[in-house]
Amino acid sequence: MSGQPDEAVARRFGGVTKAQRIRRRGVRAAVWLIFAALAASTLYPLFFLTATAVRTTDDYRDSPAGLPQDLTFENIDLAFSEVEVGRLAINSLMVVVPAVIIITVVACLAAYALVHFSFPLRRTALVVVAALMALPPVAILIPIFKVVLDADLLNDRLGLILVYTALLLPFSIFLLASFMRSVPVELLNAAMIDGAGTLRRLWSVVIPLVRPGLLTLVTLNFLFLWNEFIFSLVILQSEANRTIMVGLSQFEGHGDKNLGIVAAGLLLSMIPPLLIFLFFQRDLARGLTSGAVK
Amino acid sequence: MARPEITTSGGPALVERRSAARGRWRRRAADIAIPLLLLAPAIVLLGWLMIWPLGDAIRLAFTSWDGFSAPQGIGIDNFEELLDDSRFKESLLHNLIIAATLPIWVAVPYAIAWGLQAKIWGWRFFRLAFFLPAVLSPVVFGLYYGLVLKPDGPLNSALRSIGLGGLAREWLNDPGLTLAVVIAILIWAIFGVGVLIFLSALSSLDREVIDAAHVDGASGWQIQRHVVFWQLLPVIEFWTILIIIVSFTSVFPLIYTLTQGGPGFSTYTVDFDLYQEAFTGGNLGYASAIGVVLLVVIAIVAGLTMALLRARRRIR
Numbered sequence: 001m002s003g004q005p006d007e008a009v010a011r012r013f014g015g016v017t018k019a020q021r022i023r024r025r026g027v028r029a030a031v032w033l034i035f036a037a038l039a040a041s042t043l044y045p046l047f048f049l050t051a052t053a054v055r056t057t058d059d060y061r062d063s064p065a066g067l068p069q070d071l072t073f074e075n076i077d078l079a080f081s082e083v084e085v086g087r088l089a090i091n092s093l094m095v096v097v098p099a100v101i102i103i104t105v106v107a108c109l110a111a112y113a114l115v116h117f118s119f120p121l122r123r124t125a126l127v128v129v130a131a132l133m134a135l136p137p138v139a140i141l142i143p144i145f146k147v148v149l150d151a152d153l154l155n156d157r158l159g160l161i162l163v164y165t166a167l168l169l170p171f172s173i174f175l176l177a178s179f180m181r182s183v184p185v186e187l188l189n190a191a192m193i194d195g196a197g198t199l200r201r202l203w204s205v206v207i208p209l210v211r212p213g214l215l216t217l218v219t220l221n222f223l224f225l226w227n228e229f230i231f232s233l234v235i236l237q238s239e240a241n242r243t244i245m246v247g248l249s250q251f252e253g254h255g256d257k258n259l260g261i262v263a264a265g266l267l268l269s270m271i272p273p274l275l276i277f278l279f280f281q282r283d284l285a286r287g288l289t290s291g292a293v294k
Numbered sequence: 295m296a297r298p299e300i301t302t303s304g305g306p307a308l309v310e311r312r313s314a315a316r317g318r319w320r321r322r323a324a325d326i327a328i329p330l331l332l333l334a335p336a337i338v339l340l341g342w343l344m345i346w347p348l349g350d351a352i353r354l355a356f357t358s359w360d361g362f363s364a365p366q367g368i369g370i371d372n373f374e375e376l377l378d379d380s381r382f383k384e385s386l387l388h389n390l391i392i393a394a395t396l397p398i399w400v401a402v403p404y405a406i407a408w409g410l411q412a413k414i415w416g417w418r419f420f421r422l423a424f425f426l427p428a429v430l431s432p433v434v435f436g437l438y439y440g441l442v443l444k445p446d447g448p449l450n451s452a453l454r455s456i457g458l459g460g461l462a463r464e465w466l467n468d469p470g471l472t473l474a475v476v477i478a479i480l481i482w483a484i485f486g487v488g489v490l491i492f493l494s495a496l497s498s499l500d501r502e503v504i505d506a507a508h509v510d511g512a513s514g515w516q517i518q519r520h521v522v523f524w525q526l527l528p529v530i531e532f533w534t535i536l537i538i539i540v541s542f543t544s545v546f547p548l549i550y551t552l553t554q555g556g557p558g559f560s561t562y563t564v565d566f567d568l569y570q571e572a573f574t575g576g577n578l579g580y581a582s583a584i585g586v587v588l589l590v591v592i593a594i595v596a597g598l599t600m601a602l603l604r605a606r607r608r609i610r
Binding site for chain 2: 041048049065113135274276285
């Protein structure tokens with residue numbers, strides 16, 4: 001670079017030479033093309049699954065990657081009657097919704113205690129929470145299975161609800177604590193002087209101020225549990241209360257005939273995550289980045 | 295963080311009726327009791343379903359247990375068997391191969407975040423699109439890629455129709471290729487999260503230092519290496535640790551729905567092996583030993599990676 005004085009001068013004064021401008025444009029165009037290809041690969045599932053779900057098997061065989069010519073709603077009907085996506089979705093909701101509610105309540109109480117009270121071992125408790133966040137659940141799959149088995153909660157939704165609650169608690173407490181730290185102590189003191197008790201201060205002062213954090217937490221946890229697979233597979237083994245991801249994974253869809261049904265089932269299972277993706281994108285981003293960037 | 299003034303025992307009006315010493319004692323008791331009560335549900339749940347199982351994992355690792363009768367203590371037999379278990383060793387090797395591609399997992403989102411940060415045309419759309427796989431279940435993209443990568447599926451048929459039929463492969467039935475396909479899918483699924491994390495880190499960069507480096511005549515690459523990298527190091531470390539944990543313990547749903555470990559055992563990973571041993575083989579004690587080894591391996595790999603990243607800091 002030092003051999004080209006005009007470039008150095010141009011850079012120092014904030015301008016660019018002609019050669020640089022052309023090179024920069026070229027780089028930008030190349031980067032743009034790579035990005036476009038990547039975006040095509042991440043959006044293609046939406047197109048492909050929709051297209052495959054609404055076309056006949058013969059039409060699919062003609063050109064699997066192309067546009068559908070011969071439309072049908074049969075696959076979607078069969079996804080409801082054969083795979084019972086509707087029942088699977090309800091099964092999932094019956095686990096995920098209670099779990100998300102319990103997690104939110106328990107994590108709120110715990111984060112409130114950890115942030116706004118001082119007591120012995122408070123630091124230790126925070127360290128334990130952080131350490132548990134890094135503990136991969138799969139490594140303790142067997143002993144968790146044994147706890148559930150011993151408590152006679154195997155094939156019981158309550159068993160999975162409690163396991164889900166415990167698995168997501170460390171992250172939830174951590175996330176809420178980081179939001180609660182920004183609640184001013186003066187407000188809490190003022191509320192206390194006005195005679196507000198411990199829970200009253202949480203409900204009327206802290207919760208309203210961390211509402212964005214709560215929304216982030218609820219959407220993230222819902223998304224995570226709706227998509228969860230291995231614990232659901234292991235704890236709810238009976239066909240009657242299988243969750244949606246397990247139900248889809250057990251459907252024998254390898255024959256070409258069932259291809260459209262699988263696509264329809266997958267598409268339907270994606271509806272809740274897609275809605276969250278479209279409407280709560282900012283909340284998800286905040287939740288995912290809050291741990292990393294501080 | 296001592297805030298004794300927050301806690302209270304009764305309203306201010308009652309305080310005057312108590313002796314000073316007794317009031318202080320009661321206040322101290324409340325200081326401990328109230329947070330403890332608030333924490334109680336979390337302590338019970340975490341203790342019962344995470345901390346106890348963590349200890350139990352080690353106990354079960356030294357037993358033979360079929361899931362029905364009581365676990366039988368067998369000493370270190372499980373671990374001795376692991377040393378001779380070629381399937382386990384192969385699974386571990388595959389996980390280590392996945393871990394070896396870690397630089398890609400970090401560099402790809404990092405580079406993409408830079409591109410988006412430069413406000414390239416359509417960057418908001420790209421940011422949205424890249425994040426889409428991250429909200430999908432691994433079951434969904436496992437089954438999706440199962441369809442797309444079929445021998446007569448859309449990928450091969452598209453390759454043939456644009457005259458690149460020579461590139462068509464049996465993507466999921468080629469012992470030398472399928473693991474690479476799995477790794478590519480894993481990266482595809484998670485890179486959007488990394489992009490978001492790096493983007494938000496880049497937006498909080500200290501611009502003044504970068505401008506100063508510019509004025510001093512540093513090249514773009516020099517600024518990257520000597521200024522930006524160090525500012526972003528905590529975020530890079532966070533992402534790296536996350537990726538290591540994910541790459542060792544979250545591959546199961548994809549393998550289960552995409553390859554079932556095949557062809558042969560060429561895409562067996564440790565978490566898949568653990569599940570197979572426990573729930574198709576009925577060797578739950580053995581599977582628990584695999585879990586314990588998995589934890590140790592993750593700790594070692596994460597520790598080494600951190601040491602490597604930190605070592606660069608010291609050399610500087």
